[in-house]
Amino acid sequence: MNPERVRSVFVTDGFAMRFSEANTGAFSNTVLSLSALERHDAQPFVVAIVRPSRVDFMLANATFLKKISHSSQGLRVDNVTGSFNGSDILAEHEGIPNTPENFAVLFARHESFTWEENLERLVAATDDVVPRNARFRPTGAEIGAILAAPARFAVAMNSIEYAEAAHDLSARMEDAKPGILAAVQIDNVNIRGNAIERLITGEGNTHELGDEVRSLGDGELAIDIKTKLLDRTSAPKASNVDKVLRLLAKPESVLAFFIVGVDAKRGRVFGRLLTFLDDALIESVRVQEHWAGRDSRGVTQLSGRSWHRVFAETFEPSISEDAARRFLQDLIER
Known part of the structure; x- marks a missing residue:
């Protein structure tokens, strides 16, 4: 042509x-x-x-x-x-x-x-216009809550509420499987992702952190839904760094991703609920530096292929608390 x-x-x-x-x-x-x-x-x-x-x-x-x-x-x-x-x-x-x-x-x-x-x-x-989402400047107490996140995430991922969330989202994903397989034909990645999110949650994209928020003990479990097409090169956007830090500054808060892997050729879908501080995700997170500036720490993306292993049956979620704290400290200091 x-x-x-x-x-x-x-x-x-x-x-x-x-x-x-x-x-x-x-x-x-x-x-x-x-x-x-x-x-x-x-x-x-x-x-x-x-x-x-x-x-x-x-x-x-x-x-x-x-x-x-x-x-x-x-x-x-x-x-x-x-x-x-x-x-x-x-x-x-x-x-x-x-x-x-x-x-x-x-x-x-x-x-x-x-x-x-x-x-x-x-x-x-x-x-030099100030963006809508101003840079988060945590207090000393809030920094303490952020750096304590690895320990509370490790406890949360073994809780009954977390297991129930994983089971419920996986069941809804299976029910929505025909729609998900149809949605992956959409070329525009944002429209495609929003369509799959809507099929699972029943809600549209609010552009806030947490497509679904559940009770978790005395706090909350915020879950973002991310889609990965297993037969294509892609780098899903993970999250706005300042929004993440704002959430983790709440002493009882936990952030997790429900990652939907789609193998369109074989007509299969996979789901995995992972905390934001899972080793597999930390290894794959890259901060988009040119999004950072006077009033923003930027956004993160999941890149590389190492995190694809999360869809394997033998995969076991894990959090290395020292590495997770270093990761969070780096985000704070940006």
């Missing part, structure tokens, strides 16, 4: 591309307006940088932009204006170079964020 030209962008079924010229080592030309990018952001948006002796390629979806540099006055979440320059595109993302051999992994990361989430970040980075 020949690409369709939409103004300065060439569009196919699988990706969109913009050609831009660079006669020097630096690439600072204006590439595209932010409003135009919005129309193409659901698929890989590639910038072809034509140099005198070679052509370079970079992904320039919203996740990979640092800010909006050109004509950005008045940029707000309700007023998409301005354009991005070549110098605004990240050369690497969380240690992964922005080069063609990494595009599949990078785009999988991008799919975990909505346009609205990226837009809010870009507004804050461009205009």
